[in-house]
Each structure stands twice: as structure tokens, then as C-alpha cells.
Amino acid sequence: MASFKITGGRHLKGEIVPQGAKNEALQILCAVLLTPEPVTIHNIPSIRDVNQLIDLLGDLGVRRTMLNDSSIRFEANDVNTDYMESDSFRQKAAALRGSVMLLGPMLARFRKGRIPRPGGDKIGRRRLDTHFLGFEKLGAEFSYDQEDGGFYRVDAKNLKGTYMLLDEASVTGTANVLMAAVMAEGTTTIYNAACEPYLQQLCLMLNRMGAKISGVGSNLLTIEGVEKLGGTEHTMLPDMIEIGSFIGLAAMTKSEITIKNCQVPMLGVIPDVFKRLGIQLEIRGDDIFVPAQEHYRIDSYLDGSTLTVADAPWPGFTPDLLSIVLVTAIQAQGTVLIHQKMFESRLFFVDKLIEMGAQIILCDPHRATVIGLNRDTPLRGIRMTSPDIRAGVALLIAAMSARGVSIIDNIEQIDRGYQHIDTRLNAIGAEIIRL
The missing domain is CATH 3.65.10.10 (Enolpyruvate transferase domain)
Known part of the structure; x- marks a missing residue:
């Protein structure tokens, strides 16, 4: 210590x-899983939470190329989804609060996501209901194994757009559901969405990748699902x-x-x-x-x-x-x-x-x-x-x-x-x- x-x-x-913004970085880095094409991120802060998430992406099979001290090119064209069932993944993801935002991109692209109960600051109750209620609205099935040390599972053969009212304007919850919805079939409307600059940045990045998100900067987001997303370049606030x-x-x-x-x-x-x-x-x-x-x-x-x-x-x-x-x-x-x-x-x-x-x-x-x-x-x-x-x-x-x-x-x-x-x-x- x-x-x-x-x-x-x-x-x-x-x-x-x-x-670079820590809270933006955790969302943006998870979003690289949405496409097999290269995504280049600039102004990445070199802090423990962010570096641990980057390492976790590498363990999942995402290739990382350092361009300079704060810029990395990511390529998620060979993701090993089975790694999410491993003890190594459980241990590393449990130590990181931001790991929960891996679920949305994994669910959107690979139709399944796994995560242990995430760690983070001891500042009081930080519930995850908003995330999983949103996934269920999109058609995913959710299960939680308390005996297995607290392990969350979401699966969906097909995600379908729908209307949803988030139970709280959670930043990470909005980001997670948004990333799942961009590749769902049909139109998704998210009301009571968080609208922090971090969310605005994520929406703008996803739109450059080919997503169709409107209402950016407001608490009402409309997402028209697309079949696939492409690569992009993004600079964090x-x-x-x-x-x-x-x-x-x-x-x-x-x-x-x-x-x-x-x-x-x-x-x-x-x-x-x-x-x-x-x-x-x-x-x-x-x-x-x-x-x-x-x-x-x-x-x-x-x-x-x-x-x-x-x-x-x-x-x-x-x-x-x-x-x-x-x-x-x-x-x-x-x-x-x-x-x-x-x-x-x-x-x-x-x-x-x-x-x-x-x-x-x-x-x-x-x-x-x-x-x-x-x-x-x-x-x-x-x-x-x-x-x-x-x-x-x-x-x-x-x-x-x-x-x-x-x-x-x-x-x-x-x-x-x-x-x-x-x-x-x-x-x-x-x-x-x-x-």
C-alpha cells in the first residue's frame, strides 16, 4: 500500500x-467491442481504472497498438467470448467498476454478456438495476447467480427496439443500454436518459461509426438499429x-x-x-x-x-x-x-x-x-x-x-x-x- x-x-x-476524462474513457473503451474495424482513441488518461480496462480488453482478444502516450488503436476482430467464463476474467472484472459497461457492446455484437459483481468506490449503494432492466426491455434474458460469488449473465438471440423509461438517469446505465440498442432490430426510445457530456461524446462517436442516434444532449434518445458498425477516430474531453x-x-x-x-x-x-x-x-x-x-x-x-x-x-x-x-x-x-x-x-x-x-x-x-x-x-x-x-x-x-x-x-x-x-x-x- x-x-x-x-x-x-x-x-x-x-x-x-x-x-482525459476518466468517466468518458470507461464508456468509449468498451464501445470498441462493437466493431471488428480499427477504432483509434486519443487523450486516454493513464490511470489505474482505465489501464485495467484496457488490459481486460486485451485479455478478451482486442488488439491494441500504442500510437503515443495517450493514443491507442484498438481492433476487436478476434474477440474470445469464452474468456468471460474464466476465473481470470471474474477476478479482473470484479476489481473494476467500469467493467459493467462491457455488457452492452458484448450483447449487441455477440448476443451474450457476462460480468461478476463489479468493484469500485465504497461510497454507498450503487445498484445495477437500470442496466439489466434496459437489457430485458430489448429482449435479453437476465440471470444472477448469487452462490457463484455474484455473477451476472445476459443472453439474447435477437434484440428488438422498444420504448423504455429508465428508472433513474444513470450515466453508466444509459451508456450500457444505448450501446446494446444501436444494433437492435427497429427503433429504441430511451426516456429519462442521462445527458452528461460523456454520454454526448459516446453518442457522437457511435454515430460516426454508423449508428443512428438522435436527441443527443437531451434526456430523450431515439436509436434506429443498424446491422453493423465501422471504425472511427475519437478524442476524449x-x-x-x-x-x-x-x-x-x-x-x-x-x-x-x-x-x-x-x-x-x-x-x-x-x-x-x-x-x-x-x-x-x-x-x-x-x-x-x-x-x-x-x-x-x-x-x-x-x-x-x-x-x-x-x-x-x-x-x-x-x-x-x-x-x-x-x-x-x-x-x-x-x-x-x-x-x-x-x-x-x-x-x-x-x-x-x-x-x-x-x-x-x-x-x-x-x-x-x-x-x-x-x-x-x-x-x-x-x-x-x-x-x-x-x-x-x-x-x-x-x-x-x-x-x-x-x-x-x-x-x-x-x-x-x-x-x-x-x-x-x-x-x-x-x-x-x-x-
Whole structure:
């Protein structure tokens, strides 16, 4: 188990380039299974979850050709579907949350899919009903073997288009059902579909491959099934979660940072939410400049009541950034209520922040009130453990702003979602040692 040793109190200055979007990568990489023709993907982040999925595709028989550090050409013209029944597949797929999105493409092209109960962050219940209910609507048969360690099976001789209302606007659920529907017979209508930029990117890529998807960017997708898909080339968006993390980091550490190549129009309300925390941002073309700020003041509502920052389906605020907003508010002036609606365990890392000196009231599993310190008292360095990807980076931001030295254990969780984060931050003035 690796750890970070962080010396806090450093003021960073310089430019940083966000990695490719992790949540987009997991969908896009699974989509290469839909065609035997070459598919070239650019701006792939080199992070644990993505690299494990690429290795899993290789085990399934997908040929991979490295073009450069972030570009790979995939050819799925000799897929071994029997590998899905092997112990090796069960072990590797179970360690990766994104492996569930192999099911849609496998079902569409090979009429069967297998997956063990996937792993991932321990942030609360993350049910898969949306995926399998959607597959069943398309005509697939679903079975779950609990005695076999939790193994999901879907089979379909013929997939047929239909109308469906998703029980929740799940990003991965929408992506999985969408990939199954593109090669189903007839027309599929998906209502209450997720419409995050990652989904939009997947739809645009599939359409370039020959799919017929309309309603991209809305919560109503219409898919006219086609017999086959061809190859394409695709460049992934920069990671909006990393961009938000860098904004929060700059504010907490009084740093002057320019975040490059942000694809600002695709960030939605993210810049506005950080502005409501009092953080100054300057959009310079496709870059975001965050100046060093001694103080930043949390906005309030028109009647003077406490601001609430809550997650919501896109175009609402992404839940993946609530941990960052929470930690950024620690040194603000004012009070904010953080309402994490989706996951019931994602706020449980606040005990470490309280131990560091933050004033946070955990109201219940979904809500925490942060009373800003306004720099009157610096946080103090402690030893702590990263429970999940986003909380891990929130703790890293807290440690970088704290007085003294902090140790963060279990940084494998951070490595799952952030590419060489220590090296990139050290390049602009941080002091992070990987132990």
C-alpha cells in the first residue's frame, strides 16, 4: 500500500493540463467491442481504472497498438467470448467498476454478456438495476447467480427496439443500454436518459461509426438499429472533475494556477458553483485562470439564508465534485450546506477534516454544513486514509493547505482517477513525496 507525504503551506504557480476524462474513457473503451474495424482513441488518461480496462480488453482478444502516450488503436476482430467464463476474467472484472459497461457492446455484437459483481468506490449503494432492466426491455434474458460469488449473465438471440423509461438517469446505465440498442432490430426510445457530456461524446462517436442516434444532449434518445458498425477516430474531453479539483486547490492554497485546454463550454455550471464560493475565475479562451486569493466569501441567497450546493443530474452539478466543494469551503468566509443526494457514504471522510481543524457539522449521511474559517486558523497536518477517489483528492487539497506534514495512506484510490497527480502538482510548486 502506497502513501503520500505532503508538506503543506506551499503556494503553487504555473500551468497545468487536465487529463482525459476518466468517466468518458470507461464508456468509449468498451464501445470498441462493437466493431471488428480499427477504432483509434486519443487523450486516454493513464490511470489505474482505465489501464485495467484496457488490459481486460486485451485479455478478451482486442488488439491494441500504442500510437503515443495517450493514443491507442484498438481492433476487436478476434474477440474470445469464452474468456468471460474464466476465473481470470471474474477476478479482473470484479476489481473494476467500469467493467459493467462491457455488457452492452458484448450483447449487441455477440448476443451474450457476462460480468461478476463489479468493484469500485465504497461510497454507498450503487445498484445495477437500470442496466439489466434496459437489457430485458430489448429482449435479453437476465440471470444472477448469487452462490457463484455474484455473477451476472445476459443472453439474447435477437434484440428488438422498444420504448423504455429508465428508472433513474444513470450515466453508466444509459451508456450500457444505448450501446446494446444501436444494433437492435427497429427503433429504441430511451426516456429519462442521462445527458452528461460523456454520454454526448459516446453518442457522437457511435454515430460516426454508423449508428443512428438522435436527441443527443437531451434526456430523450431515439436509436434506429443498424446491422453493423465501422471504425472511427475519437478524442476524449478533458476531465471536468480534475478541472474542478484544480480550481478548489488553487483557492485553498492561495495559488495562481492556469488550467489549460478546459473545453469550457462543456463544463456546464461547474465554474459558476465555484464562483458562488467566492473564488475568482477568469476564462481566457479555452483556459481557466485562477488568481491567488487571500480571502473568498461564500455567496448567500437573496433573503440572506445559507447557500446550499447539491448534486443533480446533468445539466445540474456533478456529485463527483461535492467533496471538492466541501473541502474548498473550509477556509472560505461564510457557511454552506453540502447536500449529497446520490450516495449515502460519500461524506463520511469529513471526520478527517474535522481532526485537521475544520468546522463541519455532519447533519446526516447526505448533508454536511461547513462553517468557513476565513483563514483565521490553518488546518493542521495529520495521518489519514483515502476512502475513495474524490474524497482522496479532497484530503490531498486539505493537506496541501495545512500547516505541517500530512500522510495520506491508500493512495491507490487516488491513482484510480488522477494521472500522476503528485508529479504534476510538484511541477508547479507542491511538495508531495510518494512513499
